[in-house]
Each structure stands twice: as C-alpha cells, then as structure tokens.
C-alpha cells in the first residue's frame with residue numbers, strides 16, 4: 149500500500165522545517181496556521197515565555213459542539229553526532245521507506261492530518277475536528293501544557309483525543325508516567341587527610357543505592373501489570389556529577405534520577421520515600437558537622453501516565469477505526485496522560501514505529517503511511533455528513 153501523493157508532499161514540507169527541540173518552531177507553526185486558516189479553520193496559538201515556540205490549536209468545522217482532537221508534536225530530537233545516509237531534513241524515499249528526521253516521530257501523522265484537512269472540510273464536518281500541534285514534547289511534554297490550560301478556558305472541550313505517536317497503528321490505551329528528578333547534595337570541602345568535611349559524593353551514593361534498593365523491592369513485590377514491559381514501575385539514576393580532585397573532600401554532588409510509574413502506582417509516594425530516607429538517614433550526620441550541608445530535591449519534569457479500560461468508549465471508538473480487536477500498553481510517555489488528566493479521554497495511535505524514531509536514518513514505511521491515511525479516511529466517514 150502507498151499513501152497518496154498529497155500526503156507525501158505535505159510530509160516532505162514538514163520534514164524540511166528544522167524543528168529540533170532547542171530551535172524555534174515558529175516557521176513550521178506559521179505554515180500550519182496559514183494553511184489551515186486558508187481553509188477556514190479557527191486557530192489559537194499559545195507561546196513559550198520567549199515567544200520562540202508556539203502550539204497551534206485549530207478547529208475545523210462547527211465550533212458549537214465538542215469534536216475529535218488529533219494531536220502531535222512539531223519538535224524533533226537532534227541529529228547531532230548521528231551519521232545519516234541522506235539529508236535528515238529532506239524526505240527521501242528508498243525501498244518503499246521514507247527517511248528523514250521526524251518521519252516516524254511524528255511529522256508523518258501531522259502531515260497526514262494536514263493533507264486530508266481540505267477533504268474533511270469538503271465533505272462537511274458534522275463533528276468538529278481539532279488539531280493540536282505542540283512544541284517541546286521531546287523535552288518532557290513541556291509545550292502542550294500551555295495548550296491544555298488554554299483549552300481548559302474554552303467553552304467547549306474536545307470529547308476525545310488521538311495522539312498520533314508512532315505505535316504501528318496499534319491502539320495504546322495506557323502508558324507509564326515519568327517523573328524526572330534532580331538532587332543537589334551540599335557537602336563541605338576540606339583536605340581529604342582531615343576529618344572536618346562532609347563528603348557530598350558519598351552522601352549522594354547512599355541515596356542512589358537506596359533508589360536501587362527500592363527498585364529491587366518493586367521488581368520483587370510489585371505492583372505488577374503484565375500489560376506493560378517491564379510489568380512494574382522502574383527507577384534509575386542516569387547522571388552523577390561530583391568531586392574535583394581525589395585529595396579534596398567533595399563539596400558538591402548532583403545526580404538525576406527518574407521514576408517511570410505504572411498508572412495507579414503513586415510516584416509521589418516513591419519520591420517521598422527517597423526524600424524521607426535522605427532527611428532521616430543521611431542528613432543528620434551531615435548536619436552534625438555543618439548545619440549548612442544537606443540534600444535538596446527538585447522535580448524537573450512530571451508527565452503523568454494513563455490507563456483507560458478496554459471497554460472505554462474512546463478506546464472502542466479508535467479500535468473500531470483501526471479494525472483492531474486488541475489494545476496495547478507502552479512504557480514510553482506521551483502527552484496522552486496530560487490530556488486525560490484535563491478531562492479529554494485520549495488514546496495513542498499513529499503510523500510508524502518508535503523503534504525507528506530518534507535514530508540516524510529514521511524512517512516510516514509507505515505501508516504505515518497508507519495505513520495512517522486509511523485510518524483518517526475512516527474517521528472522515530464518521531465525522532462528516
């Protein structure tokens with residue numbers, strides 16, 4: 149199966165915008181907005197603090213009733229340090245696959261929505277269609293939070309949302325949440341031959357070891373949900389920075405860790421457990437030497453998980469569109485948790501595969517694109533007169 153030429157050329161245009169997360173996405177957003185406004189869509193933009201990036205929320209069709217929202221992020225991960233066989237910002241076809249940064253994650257989905265928008269409108273939308281195109285998703289669903297709070301102020305909210313992350317067109321009815329955390333350990337510097345210091349690296353090491361202990365306990369005792377892989381909440385420390393020389397007792401140490409919690413497993417409680425260990429087991433000894441020392445925790449990012457039952461109307465509706473009789477759960481996060489929290493039932497379903505994203509020579513197959521297009525056409529049959 150092949151997608152229509154209109155879809156391919158729209159995806160080509162979107163891939164050509166270098167919307168790597170650290171760059172502005174305004175050129176891409178202007179293009180999307182102008183294209184949609186020319187079709188008569190109502191567009192709302194929400195910006196980041198510097199007004200370098202924007203989210204686009206567009207409504208096609210009637211504005212007096214709740215519609216179906218199709219959501220995707222405009223940003224892509226960097227290509228730095230990756231070796232590509234062709235220009236990552238030029239969609240290139242080889243062997244029925246389309247290569248380019250964002251081809252899988254997730255400009256193809258946005259491209260399909262855009263390419264089919266004129267047809268949705270021409271056929272007459274009975275149920276409105278909303279597009280939500282956000283920035284900084286790859287930074288921890290940062291941008292879409294502003295779109296969601298803007299949307300919350302609107303008189304009518306969408307009744308259902310499909311996040312088109314690459315799932316191979318499988319309907320994903322749940323994913324884990326993710327809390328990204330940082331701990332700064334304030335120690336006290338001194339010559340390592342003396343016993344007057346507070347070793348920040350060692351204090352950090354004890355907390356990090358405790359995080360591993362909690363992980364071991366969860367791996368052994370659960371909670372478990374076999375629909376996830378791995379079927380339990382995961383914790384890990386990913387970055388440690390500390391120390392300046394072997395003969396100096398280190399004053400500072402910083403480490404970053406994350407909790408990817410099963411929906412329903414309280415990551416706040418786990419974080420609290422780690423913090424309590426630090427304040428009750430590690431800090432007293434430090435403060436006895438110098439009250440100015442201690443550990444400071446910071447939540448860098450918090451993306452909630454979600455889990456909709458298989459018989460939830462939103463899950464059944466999207467499953468009917470794909471023709472699948474099975475749903476899946478995944479361990480990677482998307483903005484679906486945030487939309488669900490905001491009261492918009494949301495599932496994840498889109499063309500392409502996450503395994504083919506974020507890598508050099510990222511690609512999407514022609515077949516996946518065609519499946520995505522067919523999916524949107526079935527949605528068309530539902531929302532149009």
Ligand SMILES: [Zn+2]
Pocket residue numbers: 221253254285313314
């Ligand atoms: Zn993505």
